[in-house]
Amino acid sequence: MLQIKNLHVEVEDKKILNGIDLHIKAGEMHAIMGLNGSGKSTLSNTVTGRENYTVTEGDILYNNESILDWAPEDRALAGIFMSFQYPTVIPGVNTTYFLRAAVNAKRKHNNRKEYDAANFLKFIKSKLEEVEMDTAYLKRSVNEGFSGGEKKRNEILQLLCLEPELAIMDETDSGLDIDAIKIIANGINNYRNNNRGFLVITHYQRLLKYIKPDIVHVLINGQIVKSGRKELALELEEKGYGWLEK
Amino acid sequence: MNNNKTDIIDQRVKEDYKYGFVTDIESETLPPGISEETIQFISEKKKEPSWLLDWRIKAYRKWLKMKEPKWQHVSYDNIDYQSISYYSSPKKKNIKSLDELDPELLKTYNKLGIPLDEQKMLNGIAVDAVFDSVSVATTFREELRNHGVIFCSFSEAAINHPEIVKKYLGTVVPYTDNYFACLNSAVFTDGSFVYIPKGVKCPMELSTYFRINEAKTGQFERTLIIAEDDSYVSYLEGCTAPMRDENQLHAAVVELVAHTNATIKYSTVQNWYPGNPETGAGGIYNFVTKRGSCLGNHSRISWTQVETGSAVTWKYPSCILKGDNSVGEFYSVALTNNRQQADTGTKMIHIGKNTKSTIISKGISAGKGQQTYRGQVKIMKSAENSRNFSQCDSILIGDQCGAHTFPFIDVRNHSATMEHEASTSKIGEDQLFYCNQRGINTEDAVSMIVNGFCKEVFNELPMEFAMEATKLMEVSLEGSVG
Numbered sequence: 001m002l003q004i005k006n007l008h009v010e011v012e013d014k015k016i017l018n019g020i021d022l023h024i025k026a027g028e029m030h031a032i033m034g035l036n037g038s039g040k041s042t043l044s045n046t047v048t049g050r051e052n053y054t055v056t057e058g059d060i061l062y063n064n065e066s067i068l069d070w071a072p073e074d075r076a077l078a079g080i081f082m083s084f085q086y087p088t089v090i091p092g093v094n095t096t097y098f099l100r101a102a103v104n105a106k107r108k109h110n111n112r113k114e115y116d117a118a119n120f121l122k123f124i125k126s127k128l129e130e131v132e133m134d135t136a137y138l139k140r141s142v143n144e145g146f147s148g149g150e151k152k153r154n155e156i157l158q159l160l161c162l163e164p165e166l167a168i169m170d171e172t173d174s175g176l177d178i179d180a181i182k183i184i185a186n187g188i189n190n191y192r193n194n195n196r197g198f199l200v201i202t203h204y205q206r207l208l209k210y211i212k213p214d215i216v217h218v219l220i221n222g223q224i225v226k227s228g229r230k231e232l233a234l235e236l237e238e239k240g241y242g243w244l245e246k
Numbered sequence: 247m248n249n250n251k252t253d254i255i256d257q258r259v260k261e262d263y264k265y266g267f268v269t270d271i272e273s274e275t276l277p278p279g280i281s282e283e284t285i286q287f288i289s290e291k292k293k294e295p296s297w298l299l300d301w302r303i304k305a306y307r308k309w310l311k312m313k314e315p316k317w318q319h320v321s322y323d324n325i326d327y328q329s330i331s332y333y334s335s336p337k338k339k340n341i342k343s344l345d346e347l348d349p350e351l352l353k354t355y356n357k358l359g360i361p362l363d364e365q366k367m368l369n370g371i372a373v374d375a376v377f378d379s380v381s382v383a384t385t386f387r388e389e390l391r392n393h394g395v396i397f398c399s400f401s402e403a404a405i406n407h408p409e410i411v412k413k414y415l416g417t418v419v420p421y422t423d424n425y426f427a428c429l430n431s432a433v434f435t436d437g438s439f440v441y442i443p444k445g446v447k448c449p450m451e452l453s454t455y456f457r458i459n460e461a462k463t464g465q466f467e468r469t470l471i472i473a474e475d476d477s478y479v480s481y482l483e484g485c486t487a488p489m490r491d492e493n494q495l496h497a498a499v500v501e502l503v504a505h506t507n508a509t510i511k512y513s514t515v516q517n518w519y520p521g522n523p524e525t526g527a528g529g530i531y532n533f534v535t536k537r538g539s540c541l542g543n544h545s546r547i548s549w550t551q552v553e554t555g556s557a558v559t560w561k562y563p564s565c566i567l568k569g570d571n572s573v574g575e576f577y578s579v580a581l582t583n584n585r586q587q588a589d590t591g592t593k594m595i596h597i598g599k600n601t602k603s604t605i606i607s608k609g610i611s612a613g614k615g616q617q618t619y620r621g622q623v624k625i626m627k628s629a630e631n632s633r634n635f636s637q638c639d640s641i642l643i644g645d646q647c648g649a650h651t652f653p654f655i656d657v658r659n660h661s662a663t664m665e666h667e668a669s670t671s672k673i674g675e676d677q678l679f680y681c682n683q684r685g686i687n688t689e690d691a692v693s694m695i696v697n698g699f700c701k702e703v704f705n706e707l708p709m710e711f712a713m714e715a716t717k718l719m720e721v722s723l724e725g726s727v728g
Contacts (some may be wrong), residue, residue, distance in 0.1 A: 105687070
């Protein structure tokens, strides 16, 4: 599904990623762990096509097609979703309106009929229950005045609404208490199936208690220095990252 | 790795204002130039009472001694007042059907959702029997008459209700007020007149649209609205449809008078031709003096404006809060793109006790647009326990535009409470990316973000107008940012 080949990325002339290789197949969940500044977020921003993340070498293939020249919205419509580490506030834009615009953009892309207001409300209500959010959220502006936990739940809500093939979870657990982590892990676990791939980016292994990745990679200085089964996460928790640094 | 966004923005910014059109009117037009004879001619044409002519002449003589103001933060070529024709009476249009109009204009009408018959009326095309605008207007007029409401052109009012016009004309904006108001007082050609009697809640939104076929207003428009005790009126001016005009200078005057416990809501949507996108040439200069007097206790005047057109906009709808417990409000959205310049804001003059004013100003600059918020809040010695809240937000799209804020606060009574908030932000790369990542393209994302930014102001507009304004922003942004 996602194939990253020898990826080198610069941000503002600074080399951040130095040759990443990663292959996520349908149904797999990969976790990337690493300290701050190791390049985790650069990886997710590059895959989703954010401005100013310059690929200097290598390629990103999505369903066997290079997506380096694709606009971010085209990558999104093709099924790549990112749960943001810091979801953006959009003042004055009603959450329902935003979600409907996003869902309808996707439906239009897939040649399906766009939702009208009434049908969308029915659709969204069922999704809200899955992440234990009430309908009051819908009336608020996008992420405005949301607590950390609410913002992240809102990200999971969008994941459930947009039904992507590939979900990148960028530090979804940071700043959350244990109850919120459980709700979010539950959302992610329910969403997992054989057709969908996950890339979970995290600093700590505590989220990995609730969602079980198939493969764990350790990212240090823009390179994957070790990959292994989920036990690797526990090992990192115990020993820290020092023993892996060159 | 992707320059998509900047490309779209660049490309959009370069796009022309495709929605202008030139009216083709057979008209009776005075040769260019201004003199006492010109003014006599206008007054005669209008069959005005002699006191009004005297007033015009006094204004003209004053104007000759005045100097054009230069303090505003805009620049434009010198205006040659002798090259302007001050009277032009439209007779009829040669356009017989919408097919003869610029298809681009029709496209814009449709994007804005302007009904077919209204499109025809805007272009002076007779409307067929299925929807007879005249009869609709007549029905409305009859209903208004049953309530004692007077709603007519200024010229009619000068003839039919001279006592009211004489009593109020120039009481809020005296002809000596400023250069352009003075010029307007001398040569105004027409405008609207509204009178709401005591205790009457005007049964409908009053809009210039109702009388669009009856009286064409010229470049020097004059509006006078009087709300007697315990009355209410909501007045809508302008329309979202793009307007082009062969007269470059527009200098209107609007005067509002609210008596005890009366409320006047005045909403404007302005979409005049902004001029050549590269040079700004040919765009309208919109120099307007709007002021309301909250004369009675517990009176309220509320200005709401959406300014998207004109090459140069220069206006400060203001409130004089004379009555105790009176309330003044100003809600504004102004958009400048390409070479457009706007210097706009408000003045709130607190005189009565417990007077309250609210200012919400939202500025959007794109292209090489320059925008200034200029506001004055003045608390006089007599204004015990007055309050003002001001909020001025600007949003910048691209890196060649500018936003400036000049708030001026003068407090002479220490019991006053003043709050001022201001912000300037660039349309966030993070906001755009967030939308893009959800599959929403940049063009839709920009219009969504900007409409969100304007929401507080749009909420103040009457329902249908608010929906039109949202669409107008979309269309304006489509031709301006991406």
